[in-house]
Amino acid sequence: MRTSQPRTIYLSDYRVPAFLVEHVDLRFELFEEGARVHSTLTIRRNPESGDPDARLELDGDSLKLEGVALDDKSLAVGDYDDQGDKLVIAEVPDQFQLTVVTWIEPQNNTRLEGLYKSSGMFCTQCEAEGFRCITFFPDRPDVMARFRTRIEADKARYPILLSNGNDVETGELADGRHFMTWEDPFPKPCYLFALVAGDLVEKKDTFTTCSGRDIDLRMYVEPRNAEKCDHALDSLKRAMRWDEDVYGREYDLDIFMIVAVDDFNMGAMENKGLNIFNSSCVLASSDTATDAAFQRVEAIVAHEYFHNWSGNRVTCRDWFQLSLKEGFTVFRDSGFSSDMGSPTVKRIEDATLMRTAQFAEDAGPMAHPVRPESYMEISNFYTLTIYEKGSEVVGMIHTLLGPDLFRKGSDLYFERHDGQAVTTDDFVKAMEDASGRDLTQFRLWYEQAGTPVITVEDEFDAEQQVYRLHVRQSIPATPGQRDKKPQHVPFALGLLNQRGEDLPLRLTPGEADAPTERVLDITQERQAFEFHDVAEKPVPSLLRGFSAPVRVNYPWNREQLMFLMNHDSDGFNRWDAGQRLSVDVIQSLIGAGSETVVEPRQVTAYRHLVSNADVDQALVAKMLQLPSEAYLIELADSADVQGICQARTRVLNHLALTLRDELVACYHRNLDIGPYEPTSEAIARRALRNTALAWLLQVNDEEGRILAKRQFRDATNMTDQFGALRALVNSDFEADREVALSEFYQQWQQDPQVVEQWFSVQTSSPRTGGLAAVSKLLDHPAFDWKNPNKVRAVVGVFAGQNLVNFHAQDGSGYRFLAKHINHLDDSNPQIAARLVSPLTRWRKYTEVYRDGMRSALETLRDKKGLSMDVYEVVHKSLAD
Known part of the structure; x- marks a missing residue:
C-alpha cells in the first residue's frame, strides 16, 4: 500500500529516466479470485541520463511478486530487492529483457486505481500512477513504449476483451476460456494503458476521415444501457470532423472504442484508442438525461x-506539465462546444466556473501555478487551475496571435513533438517560432499562482475629446509566492456612447478605420491608454469576452450597469453587467433590516429580460440566473453565509413576486411543440421555461404549482420532468414534493444515473437537504459508498451546493463531512481528498463558521493512518 508519510516532489529535482522501455508485452490471466500479470519489458539504458551505473528501479503498489527473470533467466530472491513500492535490481546490462509476474486482486480494489472490478467488469484507471498497481514498471510519463497486450478470461463471464490499439489475434483456450491480443503501434506512457473485460453490448458506427480511411467506432455498455449510446457516438463523429477541420488532426488507428463504467473516480480517461468513461459522462437519452447532461456528454x-x-x-x-495536455485540450473542447451551440453562452459558463471556483482555488491554501513547483500527491493536482485556468492561458495565446498564427503554432507543435513527452515551455516555444512573437513575459502565467486584479480608473477631457484609462495590475500573494511580477494580460474592451452605440477606438487622433473593439496589452504594474476623438464621456465595456482570467475593479454605478445590460454589443458583458448589478443589490441587503427596499431598477431590468422575445433566448436564460451563493461568498472579505443566503433569497423572492405575470407568460411562450430536440434553440426554450417555473415555485405561486404538477406528469423528456421535480422540491408544497419524489424514484429506480439525479435534487435543496434528511439518504438501498457518483451526489452536493444547511452555525455540517471523509479515506483516498475542498478556505468566513471548519480539519489531521491524498490537503489548509 502507499505510504502515508509525506514526501514532497519538486519540479526542480526532475531528472531524465535512467532506463527507457522500448516495448511492453503483457499477458493478463483474469480469474474471480484475482489476476496474474505477466510483463516482459524490453529495456535499455538512457544515454542522456548521465549515470551509466544506475541500478534499475521499478515502481509498484499493492503487488504480490511471483517471479522475476532477466533475459529469460530466473532471478533468485537475493538478485533483486522487492521493497513493496519498488522493485530494485542493482546490476543489469545496458540492454535486456525483464519478465515480471505479479498477482493482484482487482475484486478488492476499492481505490479504483490500476485494474479493478466494477459491476462484474474488469477495467483500469492508470492516470496518474495506477499502472504501478498492475505490475512493476517505471511509472512516469516520459517513459514511452509500444504495448502488446493479451487478455485471457472465462468466455461466458467476459466475452468482450479490450485493450489499446488494434485487435490482432483471438482464440479459444481450455476450460471455457478465451483470449484476445491487442497491439498499439504508437509509443505511449503507461498511464494511457487500458484494459476492459466484461459481458457488454457492442454498439457500432463508422467514420470516414478526410483522407478517406474508414474508422470502426465501437461503444461498449451494460445491456440495460444499450439505448443510451447514440448521442455519444454522434458527438464522437462531430468531434472527429471538427478536429480535422479546425486543427488538421486525423485519427490514426483503425478502431476507436468507448466503454461506460459505473464506478469511476474521474469523468473519463483518454487511453489510446480505448476511452473509458464514467457512465454519467457518456450515457444519454432524452428520457433519462437533461439538456445539461446532453451538452456535458458531447463536451467530454x-x-x-x-x-x-x-x-x-x-x-x-512529467506531472508538473499536466496542463500541457489538459489545459490545451479543455481549450480545444471549449472551442468545439462553442461551435456546436451558443458561443456566448459557452463563454458565460466557462467564466462562471472560473470566477466562482477557480478564483477561489487561487485564493486558497491549495493555490498553485498552472505549472506547479511541487506536490505531495499528484491526484490532488487534477484541479481547476490545471484544467480551466490552463485553458484560459492557451486562450490568451490564441487572442494574442490570432486564429491563423495560432493554428500555425499548433501545427508546428504537433509536428515537432509527435511521439514525445514535452513541457509547457515546448508548447509556448512552438507558438513563438510559428508567429515570431516574443512570449517571454507571457510565460509568467504558467509560473505564478493567483488571480490578477486589474483596477481601472478613467477621466474624460471634453475639450480635447480624449478619454483616458488608467490601469493598475496586482497579483495577491499565494502560498510560497509573495512577490509577483506583472503578467501580460490581453484586455479586450469597447466604449459605448449615450445611444448605446460602439465608438471607434482611436489610439491616435484621426486614426482611419479604427475598430470598435481592441485588445490592449497590459504588461506593466501601471499603464495609461488614451482614446481620441471621443465627443462625450462613454460607458466602458471592459474585459469583453472574458479575454483574460482576471478580476476587474471599476466603479460602475447601477445606471451604467443597466445601460450595459440593454445595449452592450458583447453578449458576455451584457450578462456580466446583470451579474454585477445583482451582486450590488444583494450585497446592499446583507445584514440590512426588512425596511430596506430592494432596488426597483433591478425589477425593471429583469422585466425587460423576461418579456423580450427578440433577444437571444439562450443569453436571456443565462441572464435570468442570479449570482450563486458560492460566487457571493467568494466576493466577500469575511463571508457571513446565512446573511448572504438570506439576502439572495430575498432578492429572488422579490423578483418572482413582482414579475409573477411576466413569468407565467414566459412559461407559456416557451412551451415545446413537437418531439424533443437537443438543439440550441430548443435548449434555450426549455431553460427559460424551467427558470420561470422555478421562480414561481420559489414563492409558492398556486398557478405555478399546477403548471409544475402538470409538467411533471406529462413530460416527454428528462429536462422537463426533472425541471418540474426540482421546482416542487424547492417549494413549500410539501405534499406535492413528497409525491413527486416518490413517483420519480419508482419510475427510475433501475437506472443508476437517474437515481444520482434524484439524490442530488434533494441534497442540494435548502428545503429537503437538512442534515437529518441527508443522513437518511446515506442509508437508502440505492446508495453505495463504493460508487463515487453516489458519494458525490449525496455528500459532495450537500457540502458544495446546499450552503445554508452545510454552513449551519452549530458546525454540524462540518462534522458530518469530516466523519464521512474519514470513512472514505480508508477505501478511496482520491474521492476523500476531493471532498475536503469545502473546508479548506475556513479563513474566508466569519468567526462563527471559521471555528467549526477548522475543528473539522483538525479532526481529519488527527486520524491515524491518514492517506497522503488527504494529508496534503488538510495540512496545507491548516498551515499558518
Whole structure:
C-alpha cells in the first residue's frame, strides 16, 4: 500500500529516466479470485541520463511478486530487492529483457486505481500512477513504449476483451476460456494503458476521415444501457470532423472504442484508442438525461477524443506539465462546444466556473501555478487551475496571435513533438517560432499562482475629446509566492456612447478605420491608454469576452450597469453587467433590516429580460440566473453565509413576486411543440421555461404549482420532468414534493444515473437537504459508498451546493463531512481528498463558521493512518 508519510516532489529535482522501455508485452490471466500479470519489458539504458551505473528501479503498489527473470533467466530472491513500492535490481546490462509476474486482486480494489472490478467488469484507471498497481514498471510519463497486450478470461463471464490499439489475434483456450491480443503501434506512457473485460453490448458506427480511411467506432455498455449510446457516438463523429477541420488532426488507428463504467473516480480517461468513461459522462437519452447532461456528454466525448493528439501523440514530460495536455485540450473542447451551440453562452459558463471556483482555488491554501513547483500527491493536482485556468492561458495565446498564427503554432507543435513527452515551455516555444512573437513575459502565467486584479480608473477631457484609462495590475500573494511580477494580460474592451452605440477606438487622433473593439496589452504594474476623438464621456465595456482570467475593479454605478445590460454589443458583458448589478443589490441587503427596499431598477431590468422575445433566448436564460451563493461568498472579505443566503433569497423572492405575470407568460411562450430536440434553440426554450417555473415555485405561486404538477406528469423528456421535480422540491408544497419524489424514484429506480439525479435534487435543496434528511439518504438501498457518483451526489452536493444547511452555525455540517471523509479515506483516498475542498478556505468566513471548519480539519489531521491524498490537503489548509 502507499505510504502515508509525506514526501514532497519538486519540479526542480526532475531528472531524465535512467532506463527507457522500448516495448511492453503483457499477458493478463483474469480469474474471480484475482489476476496474474505477466510483463516482459524490453529495456535499455538512457544515454542522456548521465549515470551509466544506475541500478534499475521499478515502481509498484499493492503487488504480490511471483517471479522475476532477466533475459529469460530466473532471478533468485537475493538478485533483486522487492521493497513493496519498488522493485530494485542493482546490476543489469545496458540492454535486456525483464519478465515480471505479479498477482493482484482487482475484486478488492476499492481505490479504483490500476485494474479493478466494477459491476462484474474488469477495467483500469492508470492516470496518474495506477499502472504501478498492475505490475512493476517505471511509472512516469516520459517513459514511452509500444504495448502488446493479451487478455485471457472465462468466455461466458467476459466475452468482450479490450485493450489499446488494434485487435490482432483471438482464440479459444481450455476450460471455457478465451483470449484476445491487442497491439498499439504508437509509443505511449503507461498511464494511457487500458484494459476492459466484461459481458457488454457492442454498439457500432463508422467514420470516414478526410483522407478517406474508414474508422470502426465501437461503444461498449451494460445491456440495460444499450439505448443510451447514440448521442455519444454522434458527438464522437462531430468531434472527429471538427478536429480535422479546425486543427488538421486525423485519427490514426483503425478502431476507436468507448466503454461506460459505473464506478469511476474521474469523468473519463483518454487511453489510446480505448476511452473509458464514467457512465454519467457518456450515457444519454432524452428520457433519462437533461439538456445539461446532453451538452456535458458531447463536451467530454470531444475532450477525450481531442486528447488523441493533445495528450497521447504528444504527452507531458512529467506531472508538473499536466496542463500541457489538459489545459490545451479543455481549450480545444471549449472551442468545439462553442461551435456546436451558443458561443456566448459557452463563454458565460466557462467564466462562471472560473470566477466562482477557480478564483477561489487561487485564493486558497491549495493555490498553485498552472505549472506547479511541487506536490505531495499528484491526484490532488487534477484541479481547476490545471484544467480551466490552463485553458484560459492557451486562450490568451490564441487572442494574442490570432486564429491563423495560432493554428500555425499548433501545427508546428504537433509536428515537432509527435511521439514525445514535452513541457509547457515546448508548447509556448512552438507558438513563438510559428508567429515570431516574443512570449517571454507571457510565460509568467504558467509560473505564478493567483488571480490578477486589474483596477481601472478613467477621466474624460471634453475639450480635447480624449478619454483616458488608467490601469493598475496586482497579483495577491499565494502560498510560497509573495512577490509577483506583472503578467501580460490581453484586455479586450469597447466604449459605448449615450445611444448605446460602439465608438471607434482611436489610439491616435484621426486614426482611419479604427475598430470598435481592441485588445490592449497590459504588461506593466501601471499603464495609461488614451482614446481620441471621443465627443462625450462613454460607458466602458471592459474585459469583453472574458479575454483574460482576471478580476476587474471599476466603479460602475447601477445606471451604467443597466445601460450595459440593454445595449452592450458583447453578449458576455451584457450578462456580466446583470451579474454585477445583482451582486450590488444583494450585497446592499446583507445584514440590512426588512425596511430596506430592494432596488426597483433591478425589477425593471429583469422585466425587460423576461418579456423580450427578440433577444437571444439562450443569453436571456443565462441572464435570468442570479449570482450563486458560492460566487457571493467568494466576493466577500469575511463571508457571513446565512446573511448572504438570506439576502439572495430575498432578492429572488422579490423578483418572482413582482414579475409573477411576466413569468407565467414566459412559461407559456416557451412551451415545446413537437418531439424533443437537443438543439440550441430548443435548449434555450426549455431553460427559460424551467427558470420561470422555478421562480414561481420559489414563492409558492398556486398557478405555478399546477403548471409544475402538470409538467411533471406529462413530460416527454428528462429536462422537463426533472425541471418540474426540482421546482416542487424547492417549494413549500410539501405534499406535492413528497409525491413527486416518490413517483420519480419508482419510475427510475433501475437506472443508476437517474437515481444520482434524484439524490442530488434533494441534497442540494435548502428545503429537503437538512442534515437529518441527508443522513437518511446515506442509508437508502440505492446508495453505495463504493460508487463515487453516489458519494458525490449525496455528500459532495450537500457540502458544495446546499450552503445554508452545510454552513449551519452549530458546525454540524462540518462534522458530518469530516466523519464521512474519514470513512472514505480508508477505501478511496482520491474521492476523500476531493471532498475536503469545502473546508479548506475556513479563513474566508466569519468567526462563527471559521471555528467549526477548522475543528473539522483538525479532526481529519488527527486520524491515524491518514492517506497522503488527504494529508496534503488538510495540512496545507491548516498551515499558518
